[in-house]
Amino acid sequence: MKKNLLFATLFLSFNTIFAQDFVNKSLQYSTGQVEKALALIPDKSKDIPRNINSTTTKWRYVDFRDWTSGFWGGTLWYLFEFSKDEKLKNEADHFSRLLTPLAYEKAFDHDLGFQIFCSLGNGYRITKNPDYKKIILAAADTLATLYNPKVGTILSWPRNVAKYGGHNTIIDNMINLELLFWASKNGGNKKLYQIADKHAETTMKNHFRPDFSSYHVVVYDTLTGKKIIGQTHQGYADNSMWARGQSWAIYGYTMVYRETKKAKYLDFAQKVTDIYLKRLPKDLIPYWDFDAPNIPNAPRDASAAAITASALLDLSKMIPNKAKAAKYYTTAVKILEELSSERYQSRATNSAILLHSTGHHPNGTEIDASINYADYYYLEALIKLKRINKL
Ligand code: GLY
Numbered sequence: 001m002k003k004n005l006l007f008a009t010l011f012l013s014f015n016t017i018f019a020q021d022f023v024n025k026s027l028q029y030s031t032g033q034v035e036k037a038l039a040l041i042p043d044k045s046k047d048i049p050r051n052i053n054s055t056t057t058k059w060r061y062v063d064f065r066d067w068t069s070g071f072w073g074g075t076l077w078y079l080f081e082f083s084k085d086e087k088l089k090n091e092a093d094h095f096s097r098l099l100t101p102l103a104y105e106k107a108f109d110h111d112l113g114f115q116i117f118c119s120l121g122n123g124y125r126i127t128k129n130p131d132y133k134k135i136i137l138a139a140a141d142t143l144a145t146l147y148n149p150k151v152g153t154i155l156s157w158p159r160n161v162a163k164y165g166g167h168n169t170i171i172d173n174m175i176n177l178e179l180l181f182w183a184s185k186n187g188g189n190k191k192l193y194q195i196a197d198k199h200a201e202t203t204m205k206n207h208f209r210p211d212f213s214s215y216h217v218v219v220y221d222t223l224t225g226k227k228i229i230g231q232t233h234q235g236y237a238d239n240s241m242w243a244r245g246q247s248w249a250i251y252g253y254t255m256v257y258r259e260t261k262k263a264k265y266l267d268f269a270q271k272v273t274d275i276y277l278k279r280l281p282k283d284l285i286p287y288w289d290f291d292a293p294n295i296p297n298a299p300r301d302a303s304a305a306a307i308t309a310s311a312l313l314d315l316s317k318m319i320p321n322k323a324k325a326a327k328y329y330t331t332a333v334k335i336l337e338e339l340s341s342e343r344y345q346s347r348a349t350n351s352a353i354l355l356h357s358t359g360h361h362p363n364g365t366e367i368d369a370s371i372n373y374a375d376y377y378y379l380e381a382l383i384k385l386k387r388i389n390k391l
Contacts (some may be wrong), residue, residue: 023386026340027082029353030379034079036351038091048072048095049352051359052370057350064099067111071376073099073119075353078379081126082386089127096120096132103139110156112143113176118376121182133186140183140192143176147195150225152202154195156217166228167220171207171245174200174252181259200256204268206230207249212271213241213290214249234360240291243304243358246276251311257318269315270324276308277331284335285344288358288367299367302344303357303374309335310381313388336381346370354378 040059041047047061050068062069076092079085096119102112116139124132146155153169154176155161160168177196184193206218206227215230215238235242253269256262279290285305292298312332316325338344339354346352352370359366385391 022337022340023382023389023391026336026345027079027379027382027386029345029347030375030382031079031083031085031088033346033351033353034075034088040351044094046098048098048372050372051366052346052350052352053366054355054368059351064102064115065108067109067114068372069099070096070115070117070119071372074122074376075372075379077119077122077126078376078383081383082379092119092123093129096123100135103135103142105142107142107146107158109158110143110146110154110170110173110176112139113173113179114373115139117176117179117182121179136179137183137186137188140179140188143179144189144192144195147199148220148222148225150223151220152198152225153220154199161222164217164219164231167222167225168217169199169203169207169220170217170233171203171214171252172248174203174248174256177252178255178259181255196256197260197262200253200260200265204253204264208272209239212268212275214245214272216242216245232362234362236289236292236361240289241275241279242289243286243301244288244307246272246290247304247307247311250276250315251307254311254315254318258314266318269311270319273308273312273315273328283338284331285338285356288361292361299358299361300356301358302339302354303359303371303377305335305339306354306374306377306381308332309339310377310384313381313384317388332381333385336378336385339378 037049046063048069049059049072050062051060073092073096076088080088080092099115099119102115116136120132120136148155148167151167154173155167156170156173157168177199180192180196184190207215216232216235218230219228221228231238249272253265257265257269280286285300287295287298288301309332312328316329319325344354344356346355350370353375355370356368357371357374359371361367
């Protein structure tokens with residue numbers, strides 16, 4: 001056995017033993033937190049927990065139209081998957097079905113993918129309920145109405161065309177391609193695959209700087225499809241590396257490779273990952289923007305860490321280079337271990353699962369907060385780790 005392969009194998013075995021302890025414990029802890037949060041919801045016919053700001057212990061609730069509405073249902077599905085508790089299944093079903101109208105209305109924006117696939121998508125994966133499948137397929141067709149073939153991407157924010165001066169696509173939009181890929185192979189229109197593939201290819205070409213860090217927003221001429229400019233929206237500056245944006249890129253290209261098996265995406269997923277890993281602080285939890293001016297006193301973004309950990313577990317299984325695969329896997333485990341520590345778990349502080357995420361720093365909102373998508377991707381990653389290690 002080659003030396004680095006032996007090292008990688010030893011490292012993986014060590015991490016299997018090591019993972020055993022905190023994974024089940026953290027899932028157990030998360031189940032308890034979510035049960036507390038469920039009991040606090042004022043009106044389950046409309047209120048969906050979104051965040052808890054650092055100055056309070058109270059949830060802020062949103063309705064099904066909010067971009068984060070699917071993460072709560074998804075969280076409940078992951079915890080049902082872990083606990084097999086029928087009560088959680090009923091809650092997951094209820095909070096997922098709340099989003100149904102989104103699939104049949106005119107598309108508001110690209111977030112439809114997050115909303116429907118994280119909730120009903122997980123519901124269908126686990127239960128194979130045909131009701132869910134019907135809604136997911138309808139949502140994929142609705143999302144596809146935002147595609148502009150001249151540009152080769154989905155219009156992320158129809159409401160912001162005038163503000164940005166053209167067809168805008170944001171890096172977050174990569175995640176929503178999963179809905180299109182899924183629909184194309186589960187009875188939906190085959191063209192949805194081409195749309196998703198083309199979006200990923202166009203974004204790969206236009207959305208990244210030479211060091212493979214991502215712009216948040218790219219604006220295109222709606223009619224000619226020509227790129228106009230790369231900008232930020234939730235990052236520190238147009239040329240800074242917004243942490244969650246880079247995490248969306250890592251997760252997005254890993255998923256696109258899984259769906260297409262095109263080598264260019266696997267190569268690209270590693271490039272966008274490597275710049276992120278290279279610039280991380282020692283504890284592997286990024287500041288909200290890698291170029292924030294007040295590092296090391298800048299707020300962190302636990303959500304970016306959770307998204308990245310989930311993607312790294314997949315990426316580590318896909319790449320042929322064993323030493324590099326071991327590095328990705330080990331990093332994912334270390335990130336999850338840090339998120340599972342008293343530094344990041346909310347515990348007695350509030351009834352969310354994690355602390356210290358940053359939603360929209362330039363807006364002054366959700367800074368150093370508990371946010372439902374951090375919890376969702378944390379659970380997703382823990383469930384993956386549990387599955388990989390048969391825990
Ligand atoms: N998709 C919006 C965000 O990541 O904040």
